Amino acid sequence: MAIQNILIFSVLILLYRLLLKNMPRGWFMLVVSCLSVFWLQPALPIRYLDFWLPVTTLAVTIFSWAVTTPPETRDFKASLPTFLAIAGIILLMGLTRLLSLTGLIAPSRPPQLIQITIALGGIALVFWLLARPKRIIPVLLIGSIISLIALLVILKFPPLTTWISAQLRLLAGQAAALASPLDIRWLGFSYIAFRLIHTIRDRQSGKLPVVALQEYVNYVIFFPAVTAGPIDRLERFIADLRKPSPLDSKQFLDGGQRLAVGMFKKFVLADALALIALNAGNATQITSGGWTWVLLYAFAFQIYLDFSGYTDIAIGLGRWLGINLPENFNHPYLKPNLTQFWNNWHMTLTQWFRAYYFNPVTRAMRGSKKPLPAWFILFFTQVTTMVLIGMWHGITWSFIIWGLWQGIGLFVQNRYSEWARPRTASISSRPGWGKALAGLNILLTFNYLALGWVWFTIPDPYLAAAVLGRLFGA
Amino acid sequence: MDAKFLQAVIIRAFILLAVLAAIILAIDPTRGLGKVSLYNHLFPGRERFPYGENPQRSYNMTMNDLDAMFASHAVAQDKTDDEFRVFVFGDSSVWGTLLGNDETLTGQLNQQGIETCDGKKVVFYNLGYPTISLQKDALLLNRTLAYQPDLILWPLTLEAFSGMNPATSPLLDINREEVNRLFPSAKNEDQEKMSFLDRVQAQRRGLADWFRYQIYGVLWAATGIDQDLSQSWEPAQRDFEPDSTFNGRDQFDLAAELDFTPLSTGIDLAGNTPVWLVNEPILVSRGENNQLRYNFFYPRWAYDAFREAMQAKAESEGWTYFDLWDVIPEGEFTNSAIHLTAAGEKLLSYRIAEKMQTTLGCQ
Numbered sequence: 001m002a003i004q005n006i007l008i009f010s011v012l013i014l015l016y017r018l019l020l021k022n023m024p025r026g027w028f029m030l031v032v033s034c035l036s037v038f039w040l041q042p043a044l045p046i047r048y049l050d051f052w053l054p055v056t057t058l059a060v061t062i063f064s065w066a067v068t069t070p071p072e073t074r075d076f077k078a079s080l081p082t083f084l085a086i087a088g089i090i091l092l093m094g095l096t097r098l099l100s101l102t103g104l105i106a107p108s109r110p111p112q113l114i115q116i117t118i119a120l121g122g123i124a125l126v127f128w129l130l131a132r133p134k135r136i137i138p139v140l141l142i143g144s145i146i147s148l149i150a151l152l153v154i155l156k157f158p159p160l161t162t163w164i165s166a167q168l169r170l171l172a173g174q175a176a177a178l179a180s181p182l183d184i185r186w187l188g189f190s191y192i193a194f195r196l197i198h199t200i201r202d203r204q205s206g207k208l209p210v211v212a213l214q215e216y217v218n219y220v221i222f223f224p225a226v227t228a229g230p231i232d233r234l235e236r237f238i239a240d241l242r243k244p245s246p247l248d249s250k251q252f253l254d255g256g257q258r259l260a261v262g263m264f265k266k267f268v269l270a271d272a273l274a275l276i277a278l279n280a281g282n283a284t285q286i287t288s289g290g291w292t293w294v295l296l297y298a299f300a301f302q303i304y305l306d307f308s309g310y311t312d313i314a315i316g317l318g319r320w321l322g323i324n325l326p327e328n329f330n331h332p333y334l335k336p337n338l339t340q341f342w343n344n345w346h347m348t349l350t351q352w353f354r355a356y357y358f359n360p361v362t363r364a365m366r367g368s369k370k371p372l373p374a375w376f377i378l379f380f381t382q383v384t385t386m387v388l389i390g391m392w393h394g395i396t397w398s399f400i401i402w403g404l405w406q407g408i409g410l411f412v413q414n415r416y417s418e419w420a421r422p423r424t425a426s427i428s429s430r431p432g433w434g435k436a437l438a439g440l441n442i443l444l445t446f447n448y449l450a451l452g453w454v455w456f457t458i459p460d461p462y463l464a465a466a467v468l469g470r471l472f473g474a
Numbered sequence: 475m476d477a478k479f480l481q482a483v484i485i486r487a488f489i490l491l492a493v494l495a496a497i498i499l500a501i502d503p504t505r506g507l508g509k510v511s512l513y514n515h516l517f518p519g520r521e522r523f524p525y526g527e528n529p530q531r532s533y534n535m536t537m538n539d540l541d542a543m544f545a546s547h548a549v550a551q552d553k554t555d556d557e558f559r560v561f562v563f564g565d566s567s568v569w570g571t572l573l574g575n576d577e578t579l580t581g582q583l584n585q586q587g588i589e590t591c592d593g594k595k596v597v598f599y600n601l602g603y604p605t606i607s608l609q610k611d612a613l614l615l616n617r618t619l620a621y622q623p624d625l626i627l628w629p630l631t632l633e634a635f636s637g638m639n640p641a642t643s644p645l646l647d648i649n650r651e652e653v654n655r656l657f658p659s660a661k662n663e664d665q666e667k668m669s670f671l672d673r674v675q676a677q678r679r680g681l682a683d684w685f686r687y688q689i690y691g692v693l694w695a696a697t698g699i700d701q702d703l704s705q706s707w708e709p710a711q712r713d714f715e716p717d718s719t720f721n722g723r724d725q726f727d728l729a730a731e732l733d734f735t736p737l738s739t740g741i742d743l744a745g746n747t748p749v750w751l752v753n754e755p756i757l758v759s760r761g762e763n764n765q766l767r768y769n770f771f772y773p774r775w776a777y778d779a780f781r782e783a784m785q786a787k788a789e790s791e792g793w794t795y796f797d798l799w800d801v802i803p804e805g806e807f808t809n810s811a812i813h814l815t816a817a818g819e820k821l822l823s824y825r826i827a828e829k830m831q832t833t834l835g836c837q
Contacts (some may be wrong), residue, residue: 019476249479272685276692288568291696298692 001227003267005040006313009223010259013320017247026241028298029218029321030082034058034089035105036223041187043107043436046165047172051093052119053424057221058086059123060148064196065216065321066130067140068203074131086217087120115274136203144200148193155186157395165382188226190392194352195220199234201356209235215242224317228310230328230348237323243394245322255319262312265305273302280458283467292470295429299457300450333449334372336441338406338413341449349389358385378414398464402455408446495674504680508541511550515528516697517691519548520700521575521599531702533693535686538648540617542684546691549599558594561601561618563611564629567754567812569600570819575600577816579629582823590742590834598627605643608634608736615648615655615740623747627826628740629754632780633771636733637647640721648676656739711770712761713718720776728776729783730745742794750833751795753784755802755822757811769811782800794833 001009009032016028037054044050062083062124066074093106094116102109110116130140154160158181166179199216202208211219211234219237245251277299278292286292318325332345342350358381365377383404390403428434451468458464513519523543526534537543545548551558562568562580570578576585580600588596601614608630615626633639646653675786718724741749756777757769767773772780781797788795806818807815814822 018480244552252480272689275530275689276687282533282693282697285697285699287696287698291692294692294694412746 001310001313003263004336006259006263006317009317010320011378013317017320025245025321026214026218027085029222030214031089033218033221033223033226036226037187037221038093038107039105040227041107042185044183044185045178046168047174048111049168049172049184051110051154055090055119057187057189057192058090058217059126060196061192061217061220062086062123062213063130063349064144064199064220066212067144068199068208070136070210071134073210075212076131082212082214082217083098083124086317087124090120091116139198141204145197148197152190152193152392153395155184155189156391156393161371183205188221188228191226191229191231192220194231194349195234197356198231198352200388202234202389209238222318224314224322225325228307228314230311230314230326231352232326234350240323243322247320247322251319251322255316257316257329258319259316262309262316264309265312266309270302270306270309273298273305277302278454278457278467280460280463283458283463286470289470289473292467294452296450296471300333300446300453302361303453304329333446334442335445336438337417338410338448341445342404342406342410349392353389357388375415379411382410382414386410396459397461398455399462401464402452405452405455409452475517483661489701496545499677501676502677504539504677504684505541507681507684508539508637509545511542511545512688512691513546513836514548514550517695518692519551520546521548521581522578522700523547523603524571525569525604528702528705529686529690531704532700533690533697534700535683535690537687538645539680540649541614542687544617546687547601549597549601549618553622553627555765556594558590558596558624559622560596560598560625560627561615561621561623562598562629563615564602564754565631565812566586566602566810567814568600568603569604570600570701571604571813572703572808573808573816573819574703575698577819579819579823579826582820583827586786586823586827588827588830596830603645605641605645606631606633606639607643607646608740609636609641609657610645610655612740612743613649616652616656616743619743619747623744624649626747626749627752628749631754631756632777636736637731644732657735659735665698668825709755710807710810710813713802714759714761714763714767714770716763716766718766718773718775720773725775728779732780732783734787737793738791748794750829751788751793753781753795753797753799754812754827755800755814755818756796757804757807758800760804771811773815796829798822798825
């Protein structure tokens with residue numbers, strides 16, 4: 001989200017709160033969120049793709065609602081206005097083709113209306129087919145999860161993204177040779193997919209609350225959080241949504257303060273640090289180890305301030321709408337060990353992985369017929385969880401190594417803590433020593449994390465290894 | 475939420491913003507701020523003035539605040555007792571477009587390890603700036619006197635004279651007040667008018683630029699890079715249409731229109747510090763229609779008239795002047811008729827060093 005997007009969202013929310021008080025909140029959120037998936041979608045070189053991707057986001061969301069909602073609670077009559085509103089917004093976006101509004105809301109010229117109408121017909125048909133069964137079909141749920149993961153893999157694995165891009169270019173009558181992974185930048189899909197998988201998994205386990213189509217769509221593509229999270233939970237989100245929440249002065253000031261802090265973090269601090277942060281371009285140009293450390297620290301703070309700034313902005317805008325989005329960061333760099341860091345860094349993502357990967361796998365391994373050593377279970381689950389988190393950012397060697405770095409670090413820190421706790425207890429209890437030890441731990445943890453960022457920011461693992469070497473004088 | 479409450483918040487916010495803007499405009503922190511610099515303290519001073527069209531790759535950016543420009547330059551460092559300072563002014567050919575710092579004219583001159591007769595180390599400072607204007611050179615020269623030059627080297631070319639180049643230097647427009655003080659006769663009233671909003675915007679831009687420029691100091695210190703040398707470029711034009719016009723005009727009395735005021739102003743400003751004028755090398759093409767034009771900029775008749783007039787003026791005024799217009803072979807030019815390759819700069823540096831040895835009287 002650029003600064004003008006945020007300002008326009010802020011004005012829209014305040015105007016709604018002041019002038020459209022009688023308009024139900026859900027409808028306001030639905031309209032703005034649906035428009036936002038088009039408005040915030042980056043322009044793409046493949047013809048019409050930046051129109052079809054937002055349409056797919058909306059389609060996948062309503063399909064997921066149909067799949068996850070128990071038949072007895074699927075109220076089509078009640079859902080019809082929402083469906084029609086979404087279809088209307090898609091048509092409206094298509095109409096901008098005729099009104100020379102290209103670039104104002106849609107990133108580029110939309111396809112012809114006939115194509116859009118056919119697509120809407122197709123979406124309606126699939127929606128109807130998915131919603132027809134008189135019971136929840138488990139295979140549909142599993143199929144939905146597999147499809148979402150497959151889409152994520154396509155988007156995250158550069159060779160596959162390039163291949164798909166080439167096919168799409170051929171379909172659009174464009175040069176396949178120019179295909180690039182950047183051709184398919186799908187606004188917020190990493191977050192959208194995780195929200196959808198959360199609802200599908202919770203439906204499988206019977207924990208998902210029953211929600212209306214409008215509530216579901218609002219949860220998945222809530223406009224303050226659509227680009228960079230946080231990844232809320234459906235039950236928490238709808239609890240806020242269903243609660244009457246007139247904007248009082250406290251909420252307004254709290255939200256405004258959060259918004260201002262977020263914008264300062266992102267657009268002043270993070271963007272300034274971005275000028276000097278370590279990257280693949282400057283990594284080969286730095287002439288000394290000392291300056292490499294400076295650039296690495298700049299990156300460490302830039303990524304934190306950028307990401308937590310966006311979270312603050314989302315939380316601030318959410319508060320103005322009466323939605324208390326979950327916190328995502330809690331002073332992560334001030335934590336004395338990796339476990340605590342990961343409990344306080346991108347918290348909603350780690351909670352997601354904990355709920356849908358780490359805990360189930362740990363339970364399964366503990367319950368296996370052939371008992372496995374506890375250390376091995378811990379090692380396996382921690383390392384694979386972190387590798388998966390790495391791959392969520394991109395399926396590349398760099399992100400995999402970054403995941404391994406974090407996973408192995410977590411395991412070693414866990415083992416070390418177990419070993420050291422009784423031995424350092426007497427030192428920690430001495431006045432002043434406890435604080436000194438905590439300070440040392442914070443410093444060590446931060447530097448371990450900072451070194452890990454080298455793998456994250458430099459896509460070429462060989463170059464990243466060379467940079468790590470240079471940091472230590474090699 | 476109470477509409478009155480929101481109204482009150484918005485009104486107060488606007489009042490605060492307006493008051494803050496008025497205070498900032500009145501104080502104009504950019505004036506004093508430019509003198510504050512992390513360069514030469516936390517980061518090494520830059521070896522040439524800030525200029526960059528692609529800051530993210532060149533770790534450099536175009537600044538128009540003279541204070542900030544000088545404060546970041548290595549020239550702002552204290553002069554040592556055994557140092558003989560030579561300030562080299564000029565356009566992009568001196569600044570070193572497409573050249574690393576060690577490949578520029580000053581870089582090459584410094585590598586020669588020249589010493590004065592009394593054993594002082596001659597240190598050349600690159601004070602070129604990539605726009606062609608003698609007024610701009612004089613403006614910079616005026617500021618540099620505080621940094622104790624022992625000798626000023628002033629390469630120039632025909633297009634640097636007022637009226638000989640349709641392009642203007644933004645540095646002159648932004649620092650109009652100072653330019654008008656230096657050249658009262660050239661004062662242009664229209665250029666002084668700036669609306670309130672323009673002033674606010676210019677001030678904000680100045681602040682933001684200063685801030686970004688200080689940040690880029692980290693990458694300058696870390697990499698030593700101040701120009702994106704990876705950019706591709708088109709070689710300077712060698713073949714021409716049968717056209718002998720200069721800035722759209724043909725065969726006019728060029729000598730009569732040459733305004734030497736910036737040169738005399740600069741030399742006067744320098745006072746006792748010797749100023750050496752150098753007619754900088756140009757590309758002498760051997761391509762199509764070379765009998766009409768030396769290069770893209772200059773038809774032969776105009777450039778010959780300029781050389782003649784310049785020589786005559788230097789002689790009549792007693793200026794030290796070296797005409798090095800054709801000392802560089804055609805193959806040693808890059809993307810313009812005045813931009814040299816590293817080898818070309820080296821060649822030029824030898825010629826200048828030779829003149830220095832002769833003129834300073836040391837063998």
